[in-house]
Amino acid sequence: MTYDKRLDGRKADETRPIEAKVGVVKNADGSAMFKIGSTVAYAAVYGPREMYPRFQQNPQKGVLRCNYNMMPFSGHGNRVRPGPNRRSKEIGMVTEKALLPVIDLSKFPNAVVDVFIELPQTDAGTRCAGICAASMALADAGIIMKDLVASVAVGSVDHSIIADLNYDEEAYEDGPVADIPVAILPNSGKVTLLQMDGELSREELKKSLELSKKVCKDIYEVQKKALKAKFEVESK
Amino acid sequence: MNKASRKHIIELLDKGIRLDGRKPDQYREVSVEFDVTRSAEGSARVKIGDTEMITGVKMELFEPYPDTPDQGSLMVGAEFSPMASPEFESGPPGIESIELSRVIDRGIRESQAIDLKKLCLKKGELCWMVVIDMAPINAAGNLFDAGALSAIAAIKDTKLPGIKDDQVDYDNKTEDPLPVKKVALSVTVCKIGKHLIIDPLPEEEKVIDARLTVATDESGELCALQKGGEEPLSVEEIDKMVELGIEKGKELRAKLES
Numbered sequence: 409m410t411y412d413k414r415l416d417g418r419k420a421d422e423t424r425p426i427e428a429k430v431g432v433v434k435n436a437d438g439s440a441m442f443k444i445g446s447t448v449a450y451a452a453v454y455g456p457r458e459m460y461p462r463f464q465q466n467p468q469k470g471v472l473r474c475n476y477n478m479m480p481f482s483g484h485g486n487r488v489r490p491g492p493n494r495r496s497k498e499i500g501m502v503t504e505k506a507l508l509p510v511i512d513l514s515k516f517p518n519a520v521v522d523v524f525i526e527l528p529q530t531d532a533g534t535r536c537a538g539i540c541a542a543s544m545a546l547a548d549a550g551i552i553m554k555d556l557v558a559s560v561a562v563g564s565v566d567h568s569i570i571a572d573l574n575y576d577e578e579a580y581e582d583g584p585v586a587d588i589p590v591a592i593l594p595n596s597g598k599v600t601l602l603q604m605d606g607e608l609s610r611e612e613l614k615k616s617l618e619l620s621k622k623v624c625k626d627i628y629e630v631q632k633k634a635l636k637a638k639f640e641v642e643s644k
Numbered sequence: 645m646n647k648a649s650r651k652h653i654i655e656l657l658d659k660g661i662r663l664d665g666r667k668p669d670q671y672r673e674v675s676v677e678f679d680v681t682r683s684a685e686g687s688a689r690v691k692i693g694d695t696e697m698i699t700g701v702k703m704e705l706f707e708p709y710p711d712t713p714d715q716g717s718l719m720v721g722a723e724f725s726p727m728a729s730p731e732f733e734s735g736p737p738g739i740e741s742i743e744l745s746r747v748i749d750r751g752i753r754e755s756q757a758i759d760l761k762k763l764c765l766k767k768g769e770l771c772w773m774v775v776i777d778m779a780p781i782n783a784a785g786n787l788f789d790a791g792a793l794s795a796i797a798a799i800k801d802t803k804l805p806g807i808k809d810d811q812v813d814y815d816n817k818t819e820d821p822l823p824v825k826k827v828a829l830s831v832t833v834c835k836i837g838k839h840l841i842i843d844p845l846p847e848e849e850k851v852i853d854a855r856l857t858v859a860t861d862e863s864g865e866l867c868a869l870q871k872g873g874e875e876p877l878s879v880e881e882i883d884k885m886v887e888l889g890i891e892k893g894k895e896l897r898a899k900l901e902s
Contacts, residue, residue: 433727433781435782436782448681457730481775483683486704486814487704526727
């Protein structure tokens with residue numbers, strides 16, 4: 409246990425500062441911005457609307473389609489080449505799976521709900537920020553939902569279990585690092601996104617997941633507050 | 645084209661007003677914010693009414709082209725994310741975003757806004773490439789002017805990164821700005837019936853006869869033009885549109901200073 413002082417001085421279970429705002433893209437049916445430290449995610453929801461290409465329509469229920477994109481100037485270092493790549497496609501897919509359990513599209517056969525996640529600035533934890541923004545945007549769009557989805561990356565750096573790793577911690581070189589993006593349904597505590605890369609013991613995973621539950625509860629409060637703030641303004 | 649909508653817009657213009665109550669030659673509220681993303685070497689957010697555009701500048705090192713061994717280079721791109729409008733689709737860049745990036749590229753390049761010779765580090769071996777990417781957050785009309793204004797603002801905001809062993813050291817920004825010689829920006833003038841308007845709303849963009857994007861530098865010299873739309877323009881009309889473009893360019897320029 410040598411990583412007991414975090415590089416940026418945070419406590420083990422402390423996230424970077426979080427800001428959330430709902431209604432940031434006027435054209436969209438629902439939208440939100442979620443900022444955690446230097447990572448900024450915008451999410452815009454369009455739909456339910458007619459699904460094209462038509463062969464992807466599902467006559468039983470509506471389809472959720474998530475698109476994740478880093479803006480060309482958003483990367484740490486080199487310019488990110490515009491357009492989809494294998495990484496962004498996979499993240500779009502796991503984002504869909506993370507959100508699907510809470511939304512009900514049974515009333516919208518053959519339709520699609522499109523979620524577009526865009527990142528103008530990144531410093532690790534982008535898929536989690538994207539999921540947080542997307543779930544707020546879905547709620548803002550009035551999609552029927554059982555719960556919000558809160559998401560954070562937890563992990564172990566040199567055997568210390570910490571929350572919300574930043575880029576420097578992901579790249580820590582003096583000990584093993586494990587990065588675990590997790591999405592949690594705050595009310596049931598169930599996990600809808602789980603990925604991990606690095607080195608981790610079974611015990612450490614268990615502790616990490618307990619930590620993620622606690623952190624996601626806090627994120628959930630921020631999400632709720634942002635949603636309420638938009639509608640309070642509207643009612644004035 | 646929606647004929648009823650066009651008729652309505654023209655009838656309003658006959659009385660000198662627009663759909664949103666503006667005068668024909670009046671911009672919506674314009675705001676410019678610098679340094680909006682840390683991961684870029686320079687960036688800006690421009691809002692024109694409900695239109696919002698983020699532009700970032702990334703600096704790269706490259707071996708100069710054989711025909712210009714002592715010059716850096718410039719690249720301008722625009723990605724119309726479907727986040728910004730229900731009318732944008734996923735997939736490869738459409739012709740609208742290609743036209744936008746090329747017109748803005750010409751405005752910056754031909755005005756010699758950036759002194760490309762000063763971006764040469766070792767003749768024939770190592771030069772800076774300025775890569776400008778525009779990303780609309782919300783597309784609510786007049787992306788041309790928002791794009792051009794945010795591009796030049798992001799250029800002004802840029803600080804060169806450090807260099808280590810002929811590689812870019814992105815973690816260590818210097819205090820050196822880009823060698824900006826001129827400040828080029830554009831005003832797009834649209835023709836609907838016999839009327840000329842600027843800063844069109846999406847509803848207006850759909851029913852225009854023609855548009856002319858007029859890029860000017862601070863002395864009022866033209867540096868790029870692009871005609872769009874399906875109807876022809878007379879020389880007199882073009883002259884009026886250019887006059888309006890130059891005049892309104894001065895107004896926009898003031899937004900960069902504050």
